[in-house]
Amino acid sequence: MPHSIRKSRSAVALTAVLAGAVLLAGCTGGGNAIDTSGDQLLTIPREDMGTFSRNFNPFTPNAAPMTQQAIYESMFVYNPADGGTTPWLATDWVASDDGLELTFTMRDGVLWSDGEPMLAGDVAYTFMLQKELLGGFDYLDSVEADGDQTVRFVLNRPYSPALYEIGQQIIVPQHIWEEIDDPAKDTNGTPVGTGPYTEVTSFQSQSFDLGKNPNYWQPDKQKIAGIRMLAFAGNDGANLAAVNGEVDWAYQFMPDIEKSFVAKDPEHRQFWFPSTGSMINWQLNTTKAPFDDVNVRKALSMAVDREQVTDIAMNGYTAPADCTGLSGAYTTWTDADTAASCDWTKHDVDAANALFDTAGYPLGADGTRTLPDGSPFTLDISVGSASSDWLSAATIISQNLAEVGITATVDSPDWPTVVASYEDGSFDTGIVWSNNAPTPYQFFRGVMSSETVKPVGEKTFENYHRFASPEADALLATFAASSDEAAQTEAVNGLQAEFDAEAPVIPLFAGPEWGMFTDTRFTGWPTASDPYATLSTKSPTTVLVLTSLEPVTK
Amino acid sequence: MRFIVRRLAFYLLAFWVSITLNFLLPRFMPGDPVTRMFAQAANKMQPHQIEQLRQLFGLDERPIWQQYLSYVQNIFTGQMGVSISRFPTPVSEVIGSQIGWTLLLGGTALVIAVVIGNLLGILAAWRRGGVLDSVFPPILVFVGSFPYFWLAMAALYLFGVVLGWFPIRHAFDAGMTPELSWTFLSSIATHLFLPALTIVLVSIGGWMLGMRNTMIATTAEDYILMAEAKGLTNNRIMFRYAARNAMLPSVTAFGMSFGFIVGGALLTEVVFAYPGVGYQLLAAVQGLDYPLMQGIFLTITAAVLVANFLVDIVYVRLDPRVRVS
Numbered sequence: 001m002p003h004s005i006r007k008s009r010s011a012v013a014l015t016a017v018l019a020g021a022v023l024l025a026g027c028t029g030g031g032n033a034i035d036t037s038g039d040q041l042l043t044i045p046r047e048d049m050g051t052f053s054r055n056f057n058p059f060t061p062n063a064a065p066m067t068q069q070a071i072y073e074s075m076f077v078y079n080p081a082d083g084g085t086t087p088w089l090a091t092d093w094v095a096s097d098d099g100l101e102l103t104f105t106m107r108d109g110v111l112w113s114d115g116e117p118m119l120a121g122d123v124a125y126t127f128m129l130q131k132e133l134l135g136g137f138d139y140l141d142s143v144e145a146d147g148d149q150t151v152r153f154v155l156n157r158p159y160s161p162a163l164y165e166i167g168q169q170i171i172v173p174q175h176i177w178e179e180i181d182d183p184a185k186d187t188n189g190t191p192v193g194t195g196p197y198t199e200v201t202s203f204q205s206q207s208f209d210l211g212k213n214p215n216y217w218q219p220d221k222q223k224i225a226g227i228r229m230l231a232f233a234g235n236d237g238a239n240l241a242a243v244n245g246e247v248d249w250a251y252q253f254m255p256d257i258e259k260s261f262v263a264k265d266p267e268h269r270q271f272w273f274p275s276t277g278s279m280i281n282w283q284l285n286t287t288k289a290p291f292d293d294v295n296v297r298k299a300l301s302m303a304v305d306r307e308q309v310t311d312i313a314m315n316g317y318t319a320p321a322d323c324t325g326l327s328g329a330y331t332t333w334t335d336a337d338t339a340a341s342c343d344w345t346k347h348d349v350d351a352a353n354a355l356f357d358t359a360g361y362p363l364g365a366d367g368t369r370t371l372p373d374g375s376p377f378t379l380d381i382s383v384g385s386a387s388s389d390w391l392s393a394a395t396i397i398s399q400n401l402a403e404v405g406i407t408a409t410v411d412s413p414d415w416p417t418v419v420a421s422y423e424d425g426s427f428d429t430g431i432v433w434s435n436n437a438p439t440p441y442q443f444f445r446g447v448m449s450s451e452t453v454k455p456v457g458e459k460t461f462e463n464y465h466r467f468a469s470p471e472a473d474a475l476l477a478t479f480a481a482s483s484d485e486a487a488q489t490e491a492v493n494g495l496q497a498e499f500d501a502e503a504p505v506i507p508l509f510a511g512p513e514w515g516m517f518t519d520t521r522f523t524g525w526p527t528a529s530d531p532y533a534t535l536s537t538k539s540p541t542t543v544l545v546l547t548s549l550e551p552v553t554k
Numbered sequence: 555m556r557f558i559v560r561r562l563a564f565y566l567l568a569f570w571v572s573i574t575l576n577f578l579l580p581r582f583m584p585g586d587p588v589t590r591m592f593a594q595a596a597n598k599m600q601p602h603q604i605e606q607l608r609q610l611f612g613l614d615e616r617p618i619w620q621q622y623l624s625y626v627q628n629i630f631t632g633q634m635g636v637s638i639s640r641f642p643t644p645v646s647e648v649i650g651s652q653i654g655w656t657l658l659l660g661g662t663a664l665v666i667a668v669v670i671g672n673l674l675g676i677l678a679a680w681r682r683g684g685v686l687d688s689v690f691p692p693i694l695v696f697v698g699s700f701p702y703f704w705l706a707m708a709a710l711y712l713f714g715v716v717l718g719w720f721p722i723r724h725a726f727d728a729g730m731t732p733e734l735s736w737t738f739l740s741s742i743a744t745h746l747f748l749p750a751l752t753i754v755l756v757s758i759g760g761w762m763l764g765m766r767n768t769m770i771a772t773t774a775e776d777y778i779l780m781a782e783a784k785g786l787t788n789n790r791i792m793f794r795y796a797a798r799n800a801m802l803p804s805v806t807a808f809g810m811s812f813g814f815i816v817g818g819a820l821l822t823e824v825v826f827a828y829p830g831v832g833y834q835l836l837a838a839v840q841g842l843d844y845p846l847m848q849g850i851f852l853t854i855t856a857a858v859l860v861a862n863f864l865v866d867i868v869y870v871r872l873d874p875r876v877r878v879s
Contacts, residue, residue, distance in 0.1 A: 050833035134606035
């Protein structure tokens with residue numbers, strides 16, 4: 001076809017011209033001067049969303065970033081880094097003596113971003129809507145606004161963890177949401193909230209800007225001009241932006257961060273990975289022999305070199321766990337006596353061998369251990385292939401176990417397959433997260449309570465290893481029923497002792513909470529020496545950082 | 555005409571088979587969307603939220619044949635439902651907001667690779683053993699055999715990070731609003747350059763070699779000798795006699811590739827943080843987002859079939875032999 005040839009010739013010419021223009025534009029379009037005008041936007045990457053959808057509905061799981069952090073606020077903010085609680089939309093709260101009633105006093109003079117006052121009725125409405133859309137809060141009998149400033153929560157049973165669940169629920173305006181026909185499916189494109197940065201000033205599929213709430217209740221804390229979120233389809237792109245100094249604050253895993261990030265500008269760049277994430281455990285399916293034997297669980301635990309696991313698999317970003325099972329989020333709850341007496345969470349090959357021998361799992365002449373019935377002692381360790389850090393942890397464990405004569409095979413299909421085997425109880429052993437909430441109640445409930453145990457074959461979403469302890473049940477009930485701090489401490493001490501005695505799971509390390517920043521454009525970041533929040537950009541404490549940062553001006 | 559009707563019937567059958575596969579395959583994967591979301595969030599979600607999300611999404615629990623019937627019905631009424639991984643954004647909106655970028659990137663890269671690759675192939679075959687013929691094929695095959703991920707990273711690092719000639723992410727600068735202005739269009743062009751360049755680099759070798767080989771076979775034909783004997787100009791013989799006949803396989807390949815563009819370029823999107831359907835599809839598969847997966851598969855299926863149909867029709871024009879048989 002002569003036509004097509006002529007066309008392609010001109011196409012070549014056009015391409016060349018275009019390429020030239022592009023090169024020119026590329027040369028002039030560069031420039032990386034640091035903006036310190038005072039109006040610079042706090043730039044944050046989001047590593048797990050290739051593009052954003054304009055969805056600021058706080059009840060949906062994949063709402064645009066910052067919906068729950070900068071737009072909507074809760075009654076108080078709990079900070080796992082220092083265990084402190086900051087009153088936020090509420091100024092005060094009390095529990096009745098029988099633990100059946102919680103009363104919150106709302107802050108006076110808080111306005112929604114559209115100028116309407118935020119009242120107790122909004123709180124009651126939010127809980128009604130939350131229950132209608134998502135269920136949950138089954139311990140709540142009723143939520144009533146008593147006047148404009150007081151909200152009363154009536155519980156149908158004493159349940160002390162309720163305080164944190166209620167206090168951290170984000171509050172939405174009744175006058176907006178009652179007008180929406182189908183709140184579950186509304187994308188809430190122009191949100192109205194009480195947070196510091198509520199105004200969507202620009203929204204593109206890969207970046208959006210939030211500007212100041214004109215009616216914020218703490219105007220003196222709105223020192224930054226706004227927030228800019230950038231979308232990335234993976235850690236690599238987000239890390240590159242951080243290394244290049246194009247973002248101020250990032251919250252994603254970065255390998256060898258000291259060298260790749262901090263060393264580029266050690267004066268201004270820092271990272272802080274507090275171990276306040278959930279405890280990462282090696283769980284053994286206790287419905288299967290020999291994992292139903294506490295001596296086996298403890299001997300296996302002693303064979304694991306946790307230092308090696310944290311140093312190599314976790315890049316040294318966290319510390320080995322101890323026999324209380326509690327992560328760095330619960331330092332105020334940790335029982336010093338139990339922690340001091342830990343033996344089965346320390347790496348000790350000789351003790352592990354001795355314990356296996358006495359428990360009836362002898363070492364054969366060929367150097368491999370056998371079960372009491374004479375068959376070889378082997379096990380599978382399941383872990384999702386996407387988690388490269390946990391995968392190397394499993395590999396290290398399997399090497400450690402070879403030293404005590406046990407053959408462990410690492411089995412790493414994709415996470416959904418692994419989790420499916422956890423849920424129905426068909427797995428052997430596996431690396432797993434655990435519940436993480438303001439109090440240790442949910443953690444211990446998830447690893448030891450008989451309420452959470454389901455028979456093999458029936459799906460469960462916690463206590464995959466299916467371990468129940470009647471002692472733990474009693475202690476958990478005591479904790480839930482009591483709002484007295486001394487009684488709660490005693491119950492948690494008891495739970496730690498029970499965890500130490502039974503080893504329901506083998507704790508490995510506490511998951512680190514990522515976080516890095518550069519203070520070339522903004523100052524006032526939380527650090528290990530000033531832990532007023534974590535460096536997470538996705539948790540309730542994020543608003544504390546947003547209201548503390550100040551722009552650098554020159 | 556009968557030819558077209560026959561082809562149409564075939565395409566309808568192919569369409570039915572593929573939409574049925576689109577429906578069945580995702581449902582063979584273990585788990586359901588909510589437990590997958592839970593598994594991916596790992597420690598960020600509490601167990602009681604699982605029930606909450608089930609309630610929120612209103613997952614389809616009907617028998618599978620009923621789901622299939624309403625699925626087929628929805629396809630023909632154009633209702634693709636609400637995405638689960640992007641709840642509550644409708645599937646059509648999720649795809650619609652990304653497909654433009656995917657077409658821009660894939661289309662630009664494909665057209666450039668096809669045009670340049672074919673021209674190089676024609677010239678290489680025409681001057682067999684010349685510089686072009688002995689230097690380019692090995693180099694292009696060498697470049698093309700690099701893992702794409704590595705090549706893209708290297709280009710990003712060299713031209714984006716070290717030299718700073720090109721932006722290292724996104725389709726245009728953050729804070730810009732799409733408009734018909736020189737600044738915006740040039741921002742799009744600079745952002746498009748590296749992603750498109752890397753795709754062209756890895757794919758151009760195949761086009762060149764394919765064209766070169768068919769061209770060599772064609773130049774041995776008698777009618778080329780005849781044309782030369784008639785004293786026609788070299789260019790005329792090369793393009794109108796040899797290239798026109800050698801181009802047929804390239805046209806088929808072009809049609810196929812064009813259909814597959816809408817599937818997105820996953821690796822490019824990940825490395826250059828370029829918007830597009832590819833990452834959306836990955837997220838949908840990982841999250842068992844049936845509606846979004848079905849929507850994207852349907853778009854791909856439709857695009858491939860339409861592109862093939864168009865190629866079939868173009869073929870009738872290009873190659874008279876098809877009409878006769």
